Amino acid sequence: MRGRFYRLIRDLHLYFGLFISPFVLLFAISVFFLVHSWLPRLGSAVSTTRLVSALPLPGDLQTLSGRPLIDALKPALEKAGVSGEVGFVQHLVKEEKLIVPVTIPGREATVTISLTSREATIVTREIGLADALVTLHKSPGPHGPDIRMNWFYMRAWRWMADTTVYLFLFVSLSGIYLWYMLRAERPFGLLLLFAGGLTFFGMAYALCH
Amino acid sequence: MPSATEPIPPGQSESVARLGSGFARWNRKLHFYAGLFLLFFLWLFALSGLLLNHSNWSSAEFWKHRKETNYERDIAAPGPEVKGDLAQARQIMRALGIEGEILWTTTRTSPDLFEFQVRRPGHFFFIHADLARKRAAVRQADVNLWGVMQALHSFTGVQMADPRNTRDWALTSMWAFSMDAVAAGLGVMVFSSIYMWLQLPQKRLPGAVALGLGSLICGLFCLGLRWIF
Numbered sequence: 001m002r003g004r005f006y007r008l009i010r011d012l013h014l015y016f017g018l019f020i021s022p023f024v025l026l027f028a029i030s031v032f033f034l035v036h037s038w039l040p041r042l043g044s045a046v047s048t049t050r051l052v053s054a055l056p057l058p059g060d061l062q063t064l065s066g067r068p069l070i071d072a073l074k075p076a077l078e079k080a081g082v083s084g085e086v087g088f089v090q091h092l093v094k095e096e097k098l099i100v101p102v103t104i105p106g107r108e109a110t111v112t113i114s115l116t117s118r119e120a121t122i123v124t125r126e127i128g129l130a131d132a133l134v135t136l137h138k139s140p141g142p143h144g145p146d147i148r149m150n151w152f153y154m155r156a157w158r159w160m161a162d163t164t165v166y167l168f169l170f171v172s173l174s175g176i177y178l179w180y181m182l183r184a185e186r187p188f189g190l191l192l193l194f195a196g197g198l199t200f201f202g203m204a205y206a207l208c209h
Numbered sequence: 210m211p212s213a214t215e216p217i218p219p220g221q222s223e224s225v226a227r228l229g230s231g232f233a234r235w236n237r238k239l240h241f242y243a244g245l246f247l248l249f250f251l252w253l254f255a256l257s258g259l260l261l262n263h264s265n266w267s268s269a270e271f272w273k274h275r276k277e278t279n280y281e282r283d284i285a286a287p288g289p290e291v292k293g294d295l296a297q298a299r300q301i302m303r304a305l306g307i308e309g310e311i312l313w314t315t316t317r318t319s320p321d322l323f324e325f326q327v328r329r330p331g332h333f334f335f336i337h338a339d340l341a342r343k344r345a346a347v348r349q350a351d352v353n354l355w356g357v358m359q360a361l362h363s364f365t366g367v368q369m370a371d372p373r374n375t376r377d378w379a380l381t382s383m384w385a386f387s388m389d390a391v392a393a394g395l396g397v398m399v400f401s402s403i404y405m406w407l408q409l410p411q412k413r414l415p416g417a418v419a420l421g422l423g424s425l426i427c428g429l430f431c432l433g434l435r436w437i438f
Contacts, residue, residue: 014406018420021399022427027258028399031392035385037367083438106435132431134369142264142359157430158262165259172244172251179241189245196246200253203387207364207380208331208357 006181013174016167023164030130030137039130046126052080053119061098061115062091070150073100073113080120082109085151088144104153106132136161233408240401243394250391257362260355271356275333278349286340295377298325301338301345309334310366310378329380330360 033039055076064072070086077086077100087101100111109124140148140158149155179189244251260269284304287297298311301323309329317323321341327334335348352360365385366376376382406416 011412014402014412015415015419017402018406018416019423021402021420022424024395024399026427026431028392028395031388034363034369035365035367035388035392037365037369037372039369104434104438105430106432126435129431132435136430140262142261142269145264153430153434160426160430161262162259165255168251168255172248172255175241175244176248179245185238185241189241192242192245193248197249199246199387200249203380203384204253204330204357204361207329207361207384 006178009174009177013171013178017171020164020167020171023160024168026133027137027164030133033130033134034137039128039134041128041130048124050122050124051119052122053117055079055113055118055120057113057115057118065089065091067147067150070147073098076113076120077102077111080111080122082111082122082124083151084109085139085148085154088147103135105135233405236401236404240398240405243398243401247391247394250387251395253358254362254391257358260359261362268355269359271352271359275350275352275356278351279347280349281344281346284338284340284343284345286343294323294325297323298327298336301336302327305336305345305347307334307336307347308378310364310376310381313373328360328364329378330364331357 056079057076058072061069061072069089073086073089077083082102084102084104084107087103089101090099091097092099096115098111098113098115100113102109102111106128107124107126109122112121112123114120136157139154139161149158179185182189260266263269282305284301287300291297291300294313294317295311302308302311307327309327309332312326312328314326315324321339323336323338323340325336327336331352333350333352335350336345337347338345361384364381365388366374366378366381368374376385403420406412406420409416
């Protein structure tokens, strides 16, 4: 019975670990970009501009804000062929324009909609893989919970990010169990666990107090 | 991982096999040694990542439950030898007994008025110094453990697209270095696990399915979405 449980945990540790390893690498690599505020540019960012007219804009658009505004803009963005996560929409009252940022990991589009002419200027920038990793690392993030995750794929990403954390916690706990079953490795492992704990809590204490 | 009793494939010299099994043994040890040493760091980043992604959870709403204190202190106006905002801010912080990472959020409008923020995980200081009156008003906000965890997750001292904010506290640099080390340690653990898995012929197919599925989904988000849309 104990042997069967050990084998089950060992197999789950292996398969769940392999499943999440690309996600773990994504988070680990993007840490270097975020910590050093640096993004490698392998090629120049490609930017394109195009104009779209006759957008289907609802009449009460100027009275909307937040998520209802984003939902109301969806048909217009669809007509303009712009997909992605919509960010904070800026309303330029005097100019009667809306500036709508739309993001796909690795691509940014800025859609400037003229409310009077129902035209949109769309500037699209391909910003590359490193930017995509950073975007995914920070998504959904703590800001603007009412408007974020308005695109199905970013909602799916949130589920995947959560799944990665839950599986990661399982993998770490099962890893502790598997290590503990190796009697010969216990003393040195305990020493490392203690050293790691001391380093972590020592640093956290120094930072916070 | 093959045991020491497994037969050596024909044609493979004994020394190569010994080297291979030695590497496999140390690779395995490295995998769990790294995991054990980094365990608390990994749990912090995993749990705080979850909190950051669910800002509507009650435990994630640390700012609402902050404790605020306001006070004023006399300060010495920085002399002409103290040049630049950073040096002046450091002198004021010394006078106030505050340590932490300086955050520039406002542009200075007058040489006599100086506003800046100082942060350290769990504590936020909003400093408004009047150099002409030699007084500094401080609003201090202290947050709970959840707030500390979330602050530690992103406490790098730098911000993308904001070159004005650079690391100016030694402990921030140390924490940033530890973030790098944790990320590098995770990379080591991932690659060591892939090596260990490849040493298990009977687990290769199900392992390939798990790794392939993970890579496919992750690849969809990193690269695929740009191709599809």
